[in-house]
Amino acid sequence: MKRMKAVLILLTLIFLISGCSGSNKKGAVDRTDFGAVLAAAKGTTVNFYGWGGSELTNKWIDNYLAKYVKENYDIKINRVPMDIDQILNKMIGEKQANVKKGSVDLVWINGENFNTAMKNDLLFGPFTDYLPNYEKYVDVNSDEVKYDFGYEINGFEAPYGKAQFVFINNPEATPQASKSAEELLEYAKNYKGRVTYPAPPDFTGSAFVRNIIYDIVGYDMVKNLSADKEEVYNAIKPAIDYLKELKPYLWKEGKTYPSTIAQLDNMYADGEVIMTMSYNPNHVAAMIQTGQFPESSQSFIFDKGTIGNTHFLAIPANAANIDGALAVINAVLTPQMQASKYVPENWGDLPVVDMNKLNEEEKELFTAVKIGKGVLPPEELLSKRVGELKADVVPIIEEIWQEEIMK
Numbered sequence: 245m246k247r248m249k250a251v252l253i254l255l256t257l258i259f260l261i262s263g264c265s266g267s268n269k270k271g272a273v274d275r276t277d278f279g280a281v282l283a284a285a286k287g288t289t290v291n292f293y294g295w296g297g298s299e300l301t302n303k304w305i306d307n308y309l310a311k312y313v314k315e316n317y318d319i320k321i322n323r324v325p326m327d328i329d330q331i332l333n334k335m336i337g338e339k340q341a342n343v344k345k346g347s348v349d350l351v352w353i354n355g356e357n358f359n360t361a362m363k364n365d366l367l368f369g370p371f372t373d374y375l376p377n378y379e380k381y382v383d384v385n386s387d388e389v390k391y392d393f394g395y396e397i398n399g400f401e402a403p404y405g406k407a408q409f410v411f412i413n414n415p416e417a418t419p420q421a422s423k424s425a426e427e428l429l430e431y432a433k434n435y436k437g438r439v440t441y442p443a444p445p446d447f448t449g450s451a452f453v454r455n456i457i458y459d460i461v462g463y464d465m466v467k468n469l470s471a472d473k474e475e476v477y478n479a480i481k482p483a484i485d486y487l488k489e490l491k492p493y494l495w496k497e498g499k500t501y502p503s504t505i506a507q508l509d510n511m512y513a514d515g516e517v518i519m520t521m522s523y524n525p526n527h528v529a530a531m532i533q534t535g536q537f538p539e540s541s542q543s544f545i546f547d548k549g550t551i552g553n554t555h556f557l558a559i560p561a562n563a564a565n566i567d568g569a570l571a572v573i574n575a576v577l578t579p580q581m582q583a584s585k586y587v588p589e590n591w592g593d594l595p596v597v598d599m600n601k602l603n604e605e606e607k608e609l610f611t612a613v614k615i616g617k618g619v620l621p622p623e624e625l626l627s628k629r630v631g632e633l634k635a636d637v638v639p640i641i642e643e644i645w646q647e648e649i650m651k
Contacts, residue, residue: 294352296325345564359635370399377577394634401556405593443501526592529616549628583609
């Protein structure tokens with residue numbers, strides 16, 4: 245009888261030990277050990293949700309990033325193109341339904357959308373301390389990494405790339421390149437019906453409106469605005485008045501606007517309008533390379549500068565594959581991936597790595613990149629780079645635009 249009890253106790257101990265071991269393998273990963281993260285992520289699929297409106301961006305994810313993580317980590321990326329508002333609705337819906345293993349593992353996000361996600365407790369984190377390449381290659385003390393549209397990140401996002409707003413025209417068709425909002429108004433008068441911009445809340449259209457605000461009102465006058473609609477309206481009213489004055493000279497007299505930046509690009513490529521714009525300063529080179537834009541296309545910016553910001557990657561709180569998502573983000577922060585993303589024909593996205601942290605071989609990956617036709621020199625862009633407004637102010641500006649300009 246005693247022998248039987250001993251056997252039963254031994255079997256129970258074996259069961260408990262094996263049970264604990266299985267639990268550790270599946271969920272209790274020591275994420276301070278990145279080797280353990282990679283081991284847990286090996287052989288898994290990461291569902292990567294984000295804006296899919298750029299063919300170049302999609303190809304970079306599919307042909308460069310996906311290939312890198314497959315070869316180095318044995319991870320497969322399932323890219324799911326979806327607008328960020330739909331992604332947030334999915335994440336909120338899953339939270340409300342108490343879904344423990346959500347459909348989104350990794351999300352491309354920034355600005356007011358990050359702010360919304362944080363307010364609704366939708367994100368996993370802080371996680372940047374788990375990423376070896378974050379500390380190794382990123383200037384973690386930079387405001388462009390610490391803040392997202394004025395909102396403190398606190399490790400709930402990792403930088404993906406950088407952007408800066410530029411205008412694009414064809415100097416052979418229209419030699420003038422507006423250096424201010426006032427010059428843009430005269431430009432629109434001279435080419436009546438052939439200038440427009442995407443309707444906010446399109447990301448680029450919203451940025452255009454904020455650039456006009458900066459140029460008319462001044463960045464210093466609006467950078468500390470609170471999310472009070474009356475306060476915002478009073479501060480930006482001179483810019484709203486300007487947009488009203490501009491409106492009758494726009495395409496279709498401003499009675500309608502392109503709904504997306506992709507639509508505006510197509511209109512420019514077809515010659516229907518004489519100007520487009522982008523949040524990617526290398527966009528013009530990529531579009532020339534693919535034959536979509538005229539060879540003589542050239543980007544330009546206002547003398548007072550244009551908005552620059554950082555876009556980020558985040559992990560939902562209920563992600564089914566957190567370790568896989570961490571591995572992919574760590575891969576994004578390698579000099580190899582950042583340099584391949586910087587190549588105009590791949591994407592042209594500005595790198596987030598700190599060049600002072602790179603060795604000579606790593607620096608060469610970036611210096612070897614030919615920025616391409618029509619692109620402004622990096623030093624000119626950086627010398628005229630201005631910050632973003634607070635995340636919760638942006639949708640208020642978009643709402644005011646809808647009420648004052650669109651209606």
